[in-house]
Amino acid sequence: MSFIKKRIAAALFIADVDPHMRKVIRAVGDCRLTLRRNRLHMLTRSIVGQQLSTKASRTIYARFCDLLPDDYSHEDILKLSEKQIRSAGLSRNKHATIFRIATAVEAGDLPLKTLGRLQNEEIVNTMTQLKGIGPWTAQMFLIFSLGRLDVLPHTDLGIRSAFQQIYGLSELPTPQQMTDLAAPWSNYASIGAWYCWQGLDRGVIG
Template identity: 30%
Template sequence: MVQFLHTQADLALALARLVQADPRLVPVLEKAGEPALRRGQPGFPGLARIICGQQLSTASARAIWTRLEAAFDPFHHEALRRARADRLGRLGLSAAKIKSIKAIAHALAKGELDLERIAQSDADTAHAALIEMHGIGPWTADIYLLFCLGHADAWPAGDLALQESARIALGLKARPSAKELSAIADAWRPWRGVAAHLLWGYYHVVKRREGVAVEAKPEAAQPAARTSTGKARRNGRTQRPSAVGTKPRAAKR
């Protein structure tokens, strides 16, 4: 059965199951605290927003997205498919991002990409379907599954912040490669996405810095969550947009 994180309560329950399955993560949760669940818009707008924000600061990504969203209201793949590249460029998109967004829009228009079916698929099947499309690499696919669909088992193994966080949290001698991190995360199925949320939170605490921003809204109006140590954490602490990881520079766009 495919598991999704729709509410903060879903995340709290999944975290409890995750640390029960792997006690090595208990001190990680105690130090990082329960992360706030962040959700972005699903479908074409969500994918386009992730691509827009790749390797940009939160402020720059937000500014470009604000202009793009205002220029195309409603934000529909058919409108972007027909849009002139020079117009998109004036809104702040690079040539590579224009090519990626247009390729996805064309795939949706032709029925080559079925985002509704992907939304119901298990993490590995959904990941494989997404990366078949030009412009959607492994990192983009998994960030979409995590933050736009709330998939509990998506796992962006190529994310540099996750790799570094896992190195520190698990006491590894070196930062694991994407392949090595995938093998480590096999023990966390079907909660690999939950582990990703936890490790990003841990990375922020121990490194005091964040990677490339993927902006998503925290779940609203949730009561203060409690960590495994019993200390309350207010959602207000996470009301600002924050980074979730660092896309590998060599990843496919």
């Protein structure tokens, strides 16, 4: 089954088993989650976007890409100076993380081409061994690069806020509360997360 068919089936399933999410899915419409097949690009984009708004992340990543060839590789990144990368608006920590990623790919310590053969937990454990990559970044990689359907980013503030509003909670939910609420559709948690993000962006949640 193609990824497009999988995401359609997932949205239908979530809407069927969860009336709260059904309202969000109907308001947002078809799931248009698209995969970013270039794993290095996806990972660097996630680093740039850490703790930034979507708009700011897009702007800074575009500036970063302006420094590189369209189909840039880890070798192209390693040719850049810190001054060049910082000029795009990246912090010193993000510059260091992106360089660590490029260096790890070069050395074979971060095998992006073969990570997809591992289970989710193994991928997260492998990626988070590299300083600057936390669980959130690894989860974004699982969802948007590998197309894993069963990932729920418990620490994402947007997802937590969406859950609070969708389920009428008095406070932001804990990771365990989120797991419990999403249990009926845990196999399609990535699609549920996408609808949470889209619902917030489009103002249909809250």
